[in-house]
Amino acid sequence: MNLFVLLLSAFALLAAPCRSYLTVLQSDEGFSVAYQGRLILEHTISAPVLTVGSGNTSFEQISGNFAIEENVSTAIGLGSFAVVNESDTFVQIVLTSNTAPDLQATINLLVASGASNGSEFDTVIVQAAAIHPLLEKINRLWLKIYAEKSEKIFGGGEQYTYFNLRGRDYPIWTREQGVGRGDGVVANVSNSVADAGGSYHTTYWPQSSFFSSRLYTALIWNNNYMVLNFTATDYHEVFVHSASLTLELDYDNTALGLVQKVYKRAGTQPPLPDWVLGGAILGLEDGTEEALYYYNLAKEAGVNVSALWLQDWSGYIQTAFGHRVYWNWAWNSTFYPGLDEVVQELATDGVRVTVYCNPHLIQGSPMFEEAAAAGHLMRDRDGQIFLLDFGGFYGGTVDVHYTPSANWYAARLSTNIFGLGFPGYMADFGEYTDINMVSRNTELNAEETHNYFPVAWAKVNRLAVQAAGLEGEAVYWMRSGALGAGAAQTLAWAGDQDVDFSTTDGVATTIVAALSLGLSGMGFTHFDIGGYTTQPPMVRTQELFLRSAEYAVFTPVMRTHLGNKPDANHQFYSSNDTLTQFARLTQIHARLKPYTAAFVKETSLLGIPLQRPLFLHYESESQAWNTQEEYLYGRDLLVAPVLHRGQDSVDVYLPRDEWVHLFAVTAAIVGPASLTIDAPMGYPPVFYRRDSEFADLFRSITDEFGLP
Ligand SMILES: *[C@@H]1O[C@H](CO)[C@@H](O)[C@H](O)[C@H]1NC(C)=O
Ligand SMILES: *[C@@H]1O[C@H](CO)[C@@H](O)[C@H](O)[C@H]1NC(C)=O
Ligand SMILES: *[C@@H]1O[C@H](CO)[C@@H](O)[C@H](O)[C@H]1NC(C)=O
Ligand SMILES: *[C@@H]1O[C@H](CO)[C@@H](O)[C@H](O)[C@H]1NC(C)=O
Ligand SMILES: *[C@@H]1O[C@H](CO)[C@@H](O)[C@H](O)[C@H]1NC(C)=O
Ligand SMILES: *[C@@H]1O[C@H](CO)[C@@H](O)[C@H](O)[C@H]1NC(C)=O
Ligand SMILES: *[C@@H]1O[C@H](CO)[C@@H](O)[C@H](O)[C@H]1NC(C)=O
Numbered sequence: 270m271n272l273f274v275l276l277l278s279a280f281a282l283l284a285a286p287c288r289s290y291l292t293v294l295q296s297d298e299g300f301s302v303a304y305q306g307r308l309i310l311e312h313t314i315s316a317p318v319l320t321v322g323s324g325n326t327s328f329e330q331i332s333g334n335f336a337i338e339e340n341v342s343t344a345i346g347l348g349s350f351a352v353v354n355e356s357d358t359f360v361q362i363v364l365t366s367n368t369a370p371d372l373q374a375t376i377n378l379l380v381a382s383g384a385s386n387g388s389e390f391d392t393v394i395v396q397a398a399a400i401h402p403l404l405e406k407i408n409r410l411w412l413k414i415y416a417e418k419s420e421k422i423f424g425g426g427e428q429y430t431y432f433n434l435r436g437r438d439y440p441i442w443t444r445e446q447g448v449g450r451g452d453g454v455v456a457n458v459s460n461s462v463a464d465a466g467g468s469y470h471t472t473y474w475p476q477s478s479f480f481s482s483r484l485y486t487a488l489i490w491n492n493n494y495m496v497l498n499f500t501a502t503d504y505h506e507v508f509v510h511s512a513s514l515t516l517e518l519d520y521d522n523t524a525l526g527l528v529q530k531v532y533k534r535a536g537t538q539p540p541l542p543d544w545v546l547g548g549a550i551l552g553l554e555d556g557t558e559e560a561l562y563y564y565n566l567a568k569e570a571g572v573n574v575s576a577l578w579l580q581d582w583s584g585y586i587q588t589a590f591g592h593r594v595y596w597n598w599a600w601n602s603t604f605y606p607g608l609d610e611v612v613q614e615l616a617t618d619g620v621r622v623t624v625y626c627n628p629h630l631i632q633g634s635p636m637f638e639e640a641a642a643a644g645h646l647m648r649d650r651d652g653q654i655f656l657l658d659f660g661g662f663y664g665g666t667v668d669v670h671y672t673p674s675a676n677w678y679a680a681r682l683s684t685n686i687f688g689l690g691f692p693g694y695m696a697d698f699g700e701y702t703d704i705n706m707v708s709r710n711t712e713l714n715a716e717e718t719h720n721y722f723p724v725a726w727a728k729v730n731r732l733a734v735q736a737a738g739l740e741g742e743a744v745y746w747m748r749s750g751a752l753g754a755g756a757a758q759t760l761a762w763a764g765d766q767d768v769d770f771s772t773t774d775g776v777a778t779t780i781v782a783a784l785s786l787g788l789s790g791m792g793f794t795h796f797d798i799g800g801y802t803t804q805p806p807m808v809r810t811q812e813l814f815l816r817s818a819e820y821a822v823f824t825p826v827m828r829t830h831l832g833n834k835p836d837a838n839h840q841f842y843s844s845n846d847t848l849t850q851f852a853r854l855t856q857i858h859a860r861l862k863p864y865t866a867a868f869v870k871e872t873s874l875l876g877i878p879l880q881r882p883l884f885l886h887y888e889s890e891s892q893a894w895n896t897q898e899e900y901l902y903g904r905d906l907l908v909a910p911v912l913h914r915g916q917d918s919v920d921v922y923l924p925r926d927e928w929v930h931l932f933a934v935t936a937a938i939v940g941p942a943s944l945t946i947d948a949p950m951g952y953p954p955v956f957y958r959r960d961s962e963f964a965d966l967f968r969s970i971t972d973e974f975g976l977p
């Protein structure tokens with residue numbers, strides 16, 4: 270999107286005020302450009318800021334996993350420079366190759382001023398564009414942004430392995446995040462089967478934006494393949510498949526101020542309904558009778574239930590991977606008889622029923638046939654419907670890029686889901702778009718068709734909600750995304766973790782996911798309690814189920830998932846002991862609702878993520894920038910979950926404040942302090958700020974649910 274359009278639509282443009290903005294320093298050897306004293310570019314003839322070139326790339330797709338082979342045929346650094354315009358608010362530099370003088374580029378830096386809710390802000394726009402008589406031959410560009418050695422980088426969408434992205438490169442290409450991830454046994458087995466192992470950077474929601482500890486953020490509205498490269502010590506490099514690149518840089522004096530700018534610039538979110546905050550969404554399946562049986566078990570045990578989640582409401586098929594949903598998004602009344610009446614009955618308990626859908630339709634199903642006949646499915650380069658192999662069956666993909674098809678799908682989902690009284694669903698997938706899939710929207714190239722798909726898919730879901738008039742009442746949760754997707758999603762979820770404690774693909778990764786997404790402008794997320802993917806001989810243990818449930822209490826939505834192999838997994842109903850312990854945890858979640866609701870409101874309004882890194886509030890403490898296994902939940906709760914097998918204590922950093930243990934009657938601890946805290950099952954290290962205005966609520970939780 271064009272920045273000025275954005276500024277005009279969302280904010281009032283100011284007449285350019287007189288402040289000192291851009292400054293250029295130059296010598297015979299090079300130049301630098303700074304904004305209010307903060308360096309942006311540092312160029313020398315021998316180490317140019319800009320390289321342009323050409324190449325080609327293959328993207329081989331198997332089940333949403335991509336093998337990407339990059340072939341760079343030319344890459345020419347543009348060393349010679351001339352600063353041709355130099356004012357406070359506009360700088361233009363022309364760069365020229367020393368060896369090929371007809372190869373040039375311009376870099377423009379301009380300051381756009383705006384105001385939001387009475388406060389002024391500036392955005393520095395950096396535009397780099399190649400100039401060449403045969404411009405079509407230039408399709409690769411590398412731009413270096415000044416960096417400091419000690420600088421930390423966060424965001425990049427939903428990253429799972431490393432919270433601080435510094436020292437590594439991050440391809441921006443939506444895909445499966447991988448089973449196992451890295452080079453452990455699980456990933457190796459996944460690789461041998463379907464190239465599905467994944468690595469530290471593979472994610473459903475890569476985002477072309479980042480958040481620097483130098484208190485600036487960069488947003489890049491470009492859906493071509495890109496690599497955010499943070500490996501070098503003195504620069505960051507953006508590599509893009511394009512002859513031009515635009516970065517929008519926003520600055521602030523505090524991390525807390527900056528995260529709010531990210532939110533406003535990336536797009537504010539539709540509201541998260543209140544009803545999801547008070548108890549658990551129970552993932553159940555296998556028909557009406559089975560689902561109601563477990564619901565009643567839960568109810569009798571005192572579980573606070575906000576909703577049932579019936580992902581196989583449309584039917585199922587059995588594949589080698591496990592029990593799979595039948596991808597035809599309509600109520601299957603033979604499999605779920607009387608579900609319409611169940612919706613009414615459960616409403617009297619204050620319990621809702623939620624379902625499932627994705628942008629694909631199984632070949633041969635009624636919706637597939639309807640979509641195919643009306644031209645709503647994506648095609649291959651020969652004009653045939655593109656059938657993707659989903660492991661055990663084939664499916665078509667709705668052309669969400671093409672407005673008439675997107676509208677058709679939104680209307681269908683709205684009728685089939687909301688029309689039957691289901692106020693929510695998992696809106697799965699969004700990452701599988703093969704490079705050879707063709708949309709009827711001809712404005713997008715093949716890479717954009719792939720990378721923008723999650724945003725277009727999110728918009729379909731929002732349209733479906735709006736068509737039903739249910740904004741603020743309905744929820745859909747998504748895993749795929751890109752810059753701009755947050756503005757069309759009510760809630761994210763962390764995708765398919767393994768049912769284990771691994772740091773590469775287990776429960777611990779969901780904290781990194783929440784924190785990195787939060788600094789990318791998406792403040793509401795949650796995860797499958799106990800994980801999803803079971804790859805034999807892996808099984809979900811009671812310990813994993815309960816440890817992740819006790820951590821999920823401190824996320825907006827506690828939702829269980831039976832997993833792809835329900836029988837191999839410990840479930841909330843697998844033992845009476847689990848059921849009792851789980852019930853207690855859902856009661857704590859329900860009890861916290863007034864607190865959660867207050868901060869959900871703040872997140873919607875301001876964009877301060879619900880799960881937040883410590884440094885947003887304790888910026889001056891270096892430890893607050895280094896934690897990736899603890900977080901603040903709202904302003905007043907500090908959560909340090911148990912994330913490792915057999916662990917019964919947690920090393921916790923408490924920043925400068927007075928902290929009271931939520932589950933133990935002890936004196937307040939004065940931070941900053943690093944402590945080892947005992948963590949018996951059911952009592953994870955969670956602290957509240959003594960000065961919190963919710964202290965009474967917290968004390969009531971200690972009284973009722975604290976250690977005996
Ligand atoms: C990359 O180049 C090599 C030869 O230089 C070639 O074998 C390979 O097919 C190319 N890959 C792509 C994606 O074009
Ligand atoms: C990609 O480039 C390589 C060499 O740079 C060339 O051998 C190959 O044929 C090209 N592939 C395509 C698909 O253009
Ligand atoms: C706008 O500013 C006012 C006063 O500073 C504040 O009360 C209000 O919450 C702000 N609204 C938003 C949307 O930021
Ligand atoms: C997995 O495969 C990688 C690459 O082949 C290898 O380096 C690694 O040792 C393997 N891991 C295990 C646990 O076997
Ligand atoms: C990232 O930059 C490093 C040098 O700092 C380079 O070795 C690496 O190839 C780059 N990664 C990509 C994907 O271009
Ligand atoms: C949780 O369950 C209890 C007991 O049924 C009920 O009183 C309470 O209202 C529930 N809380 C919420 C937030 O639904
Ligand atoms: C309903 O679900 C059952 C079980 O998966 C399946 O056999 C049947 O084909 C489905 N019916 C419809 C209309 O989708």
Ligand SMILES: *[C@@H]1O[C@H](CO)[C@@H](O)[C@H](O)[C@H]1NC(C)=O
Nearest residue numbers: 841842843844845846847848
């Ligand atoms: C739970 O306890 C009841 C009786 O208290 C018993 O009938 C039932 O079998 C137990 N369930 C499990 C899963 O152990």
Ligand SMILES: CC(=O)N[C@H]1CO[C@H](CO)[C@@H](O)[C@@H]1O
Nearest residue numbers: 352353354355356359360361
């Ligand atoms: C936008 C702008 O100010 N462009 C100017 C840059 O400098 C050249 C020559 O110095 C002018 O011709 C442009 O008008």
